[in-house]
Amino acid sequence: MHHIVIISSSVRTGRNSNRVALFFKRYIEENKRATVEILDLQEYQFPVFEERLKHQKNPPEQAVAFADKVRAAAGVLIVTPEYNGGYPASLKNVVDLLTDEWKRKPVAISTVSAGPFGGMQVITSLQYSLWKLQAWTVPALFPVPKVSENFDADGNPADKAGTEKRAKAFIDELLWCVEAGNKMK
Numbered sequence: 001m002h003h004i005v006i007i008s009s010s011v012r013t014g015r016n017s018n019r020v021a022l023f024f025k026r027y028i029e030e031n032k033r034a035t036v037e038i039l040d041l042q043e044y045q046f047p048v049f050e051e052r053l054k055h056q057k058n059p060p061e062q063a064v065a066f067a068d069k070v071r072a073a074a075g076v077l078i079v080t081p082e083y084n085g086g087y088p089a090s091l092k093n094v095v096d097l098l099t100d101e102w103k104r105k106p107v108a109i110s111t112v113s114a115g116p117f118g119g120m121q122v123i124t125s126l127q128y129s130l131w132k133l134q135a136w137t138v139p140a141l142f143p144v145p146k147v148s149e150n151f152d153a154d155g156n157p158a159d160k161a162g163t164e165k166r167a168k169a170f171i172d173e174l175l176w177c178v179e180a181g182n183k184m185k
Ligand SMILES: Cc1cc2nc3c(=O)[nH]c(=O)nc-3n(C[C@H](O)[C@H](O)[C@H](O)COP(=O)(O)O)c2cc1C
Pocket: 010, 011, 012, 014, 015, 016, 017, 018, 081, 082, 083, 084, 085, 086, 112, 113, 114, 115, 116, 117, 119, 147
């Protein structure tokens, strides 16, 4: 089975987008689509970016461990909140930290907001940064509007059937890209 890492990007106290990361972990595991680990940026608490990992002389152990997990994963699912129309500094920190780890890595993006538009404004800037790093951004969307109405604190969706239908289509695309990439290895 493929291994997927989910990057939960919000480090905010009282954050809500992590609910979506919890949902995806459970959904993917229950449906036996892949094995999953959440890389929770709130737990890592990376310092503000200074230098790319590969140029650091004495890189912190946790940064090396994070990079190893991304490198080893078949695909990455990023769950990101929308902050003022962009993605949070915590996520930019790890996007810039890594280099070769992103190259040709299938990356699916789920955007999350408190408002009605599901964080869609994040997509263009985040996709562009990842494209610059030669990641394979998966052409599928999973926007989550009004997150605290649509998911409870444990990541259970209010509309289970509808959310799981959308999740299936989204995860199908991520795994399609994983399979396509594997054929070229
Ligand atoms: C600095 C900041 C800016 C935000 N800007 C937006 C925004 O532009 N549009 C929106 O719908 N929600 C915005 N929100 C609300 C977040 O989308 C909301 O907190 C959501 O739950 C996802 O972020 P979280 O995981 O940190 O909770 C903002 C929140 C913060 C902290």
